[in-house]
Amino acid sequence: MGHPDNFYSLVADIGGTNTRVALADGRKIVGGTIRRYRNTDFPGLESVLRRYIEDEGGVDPIAACVAVAGPVRDGRATMTNLDWTIDKDTLARATKAETVAILNDLQAQGHALGHLDAANIRTILPGPEGTANAAKLVVGVGTGFNAAPVFDLDQGRIVTPSESGHANLPIRNEMELRLCQFVSTAHGFPAVEDVLSGRGLERAYAFLGQEANDPRECAAKDIMAACDDGSDPRAEDAAALFTRILGTVCGNLSLIQLPFGGVYLVGGVSRAFAPHLTRLGFGDAFRDKGRFAGFMSNFAVHVIEDDYAALTGSAAHLVALGQSN
Incomplete structure (x- = not known):
């Protein structure tokens, strides 16, 4: 296949397990160009992007932006759950793009807001519509957990x-408290993502087994499957425990950031939980803030069900920089 030189931008979403890469025309992802690569098959991002460029017929992008599941500082990213380090020089060398940018993956999700199909946004808790420049909050639950406020x-x-x-x-x-003690590691008291992530859901399931003196393991995908078909009461209990803690954490973050423009849950685990959040008590835990319980109704909560939102956000960021079509 042939693509015009110096026309499309290249965008990538680098998760803990897979990297998704696509071409974008302005903010729009070009149909048929999204490819997924398993990170364990490559020594680093440069080899992934070189493979993608080869798979797309030697495309020569004008700009490139990658979204990284880890902290970004001074144009250099360190993956939280993957032994890769990414910087702008590496990105420019791999893509030969004239302009390059690196975002944290939640930053990319934030840049996608307003540019996604409304059919891919599921409302969990309705709320008053915010003004055009109201702050928003994206909360990612997947291989790990993170959040980022969005200011227009x-x-x-x-x-x-x-x-x-x-x-x-x-x-x-x-x-x-017992759950926290159960999941504590050598790093000390557990962090949010030690429970609110795919592996965290598995830990919640194992914890309930210990509580019942009937320990057994279950993979996150099997826990969610059991919630769907009702085949394992412990899976339902683990999902409910997970959901209540998620509601508490999202409520805490909302009080810190005041996202009157809405809270947006993203990531694979968020999408898997979306059909279950209401019945498992997310709303009650989200609003359980004492005398501020009523105030919490100011914040609508949605789930973004577009698996490629970070790609759209990366493309939108390049447009905002004035470096893409």
Whole structure:
């Protein structure tokens, strides 16, 4: 296949397990160009992008932006759950693009807001519609956990990075304290993503087994399958425990950031939980803030069910920089 030189931008979403790469025409992902690569098959991002360029017939992009599941500082990214380090020089060398950018993956999700098909956004908790420049919050639950506020200013959109998944896990009752003690590691008291992630759901399931003196393991995908078909009551209990903690953490983050423009849950685990959040008590836990319980109704909560939103956000970021079509 042939692509015009110096016309499309190249965008990539680098997760803990897979990297997804695509071409974009402005903010629009070019149909048929999304490819997925398993990270374990490659020594680093440069080899992934070179493979993609080869698979796309030697495409020569004008700009490139990658979204990385890890902190980005001074144009250099370190993966949280993958032994890769990524910088702008590497990205420019791999793509030969004239302009390159690196975002935290939650930053990319934030830049996607307003550019996604409404059919891919599921409302969990309705709320009043915010003004055009109201702050928003994206919360990612997948291989790890993170969150990022989104601010639309006169100068443009700003999505500030964070590492919210490594803050201490909140505790509301004795059972949650026992859960924290169960998942504690050599790093000390557990972080949010030690429970609110795919592997965290597995830990919640194992914890309930210990509580019942009937220990057994179950993979996250099997726990969710059992929730769908009702075949394992413990899976339902683990999902409910997970959901209540997710509601508490999202409520805490909402009080910190005041996202009157809405809270947007993203990531594979968020999408898997979307059909179950309401019945498993997400709303009650989200609003359980004492005298501020009523105030919490100011924040609508949605799930973004577009698996490629970070690619769209990366493309939108390049457009905002004025470096793409």
